[in-house]
Amino acid sequence: MPSTAHEGLIELRSDNCAGVAPQVLAAITAANEGSALAYGGDRWSEELREVVAEAFGSPDAQVFPVASGTAANSLALSAMVPPWGSVLCHQTSHIYVNECGATSLFGGGAVMRGLPGDDFKLSPQSIRDAFATTNFGDPHHSQPSVVSFTCPTDFGTVYTAAELQAVIDVAAERGLKAHLDGARLANAIASLHCSPTAITRDVGLAAFSLGAIKNGAMSTDAIVSLDPDTSEQLLYRTKRAGHVASKMRFQSAQLIAYLTDGLWVKLAKQANAAMAELARGVTALGLELVAEPQANIAFVRIDEVAWRAWAASGVQFYDIDAGTIRLVTSWQTTPDDVTEALTRLERVLTAR
Helix, strand or coil: CCCCCECCEEECCCHHHCCCCHHHHHHHHHHCCCCCCCCCCCHHHHHHHHHHHHHCCCCCCEEEEECCHHHHHHHHHHCCCCCCEEEEEECCCHHHHCCCCHHHHHCCCCEEEEECCHHHCCCHHHHHHHHHCCCCCCCCCCEEEEEEEECCCCCCCCCCHHHHHHHHHHHHCCCCEEEEECCCHHHHHHHHCCCCCCCCCCCCCCEEECCCHHHCCCCCEEEEECCHHHHHHHHHHHHHCCCCCCCHHHHHHHHHHHHHHHHHHHHHHHHHHHHHHHHHHHHHCCCEECCCCCCCEEEEECCHHHHHHHHHCCEECEEEECCEEEEECCCCCCHHHHHHHHHHHHHHHHHC
């Protein structure tokens, strides 16, 4: 496996910065033979539908390749929430904080409601409290329509299947559908040592994003819909939004390779293992984690002098705010990368 290190640099900014898995590159090359019908009428796209149905244990599963995770989340949610509706999500969730109102755009003005919750996760009480402050049936107020999870959360914590189910059960009391931002879905599955169905179909999700780009794909994410009504809308919404690629065979080929023989979970395991070792090393050097990383993301409290010196040594990461940095490992992060990053950190802290 190639290292993320390049000319002394160690990549810990984002899994988006990692390269493409060799198996995915090979699949793209193989799909580049001859011609194929455009806009999803090719044999790869047909095969992808079969692969997804098998992976998530649902003959009704439909898959919609799109160009980004933002498109996957916002288009899926737009198919699930009416313009007068609202999406309930955690106040730290990516769809609420980092997607520039994309759901409101594609949802015709649908409202996003960020809710509190321990460990950066929604809880049944979060949903009950939101319901308690909603005037149901009153046209002056947006009506909760969807509950959306981010798993893993943007702070690296992971919902268990039981936690998802508990929230979805409360949401269902008011008829809400369930969506999951699966930007790092494979990392959650690897962390929980569960089947792909355990935190998708089995808990009652209507739709979720696949998160392939962060985990070895080149240029495609996808919406997986397990709900026929949502799928019917997405048939038109993806086209209207410009996300039905003419040469879709190259998107589909990537996703087939990604899901075949459990490659996506194997890649995620590598990323998670790298983060576990990195987090152990960071805490052993006396630094504090904002939350115990359960996947491939960690937030670390470190003074500005130290993090600037660590960055100057060639370790790349994001400084989030005063005294906090974010570290993210990928499928491409090697044990040598982790060891070297920690060695450089130890030198910085000792010098300080």
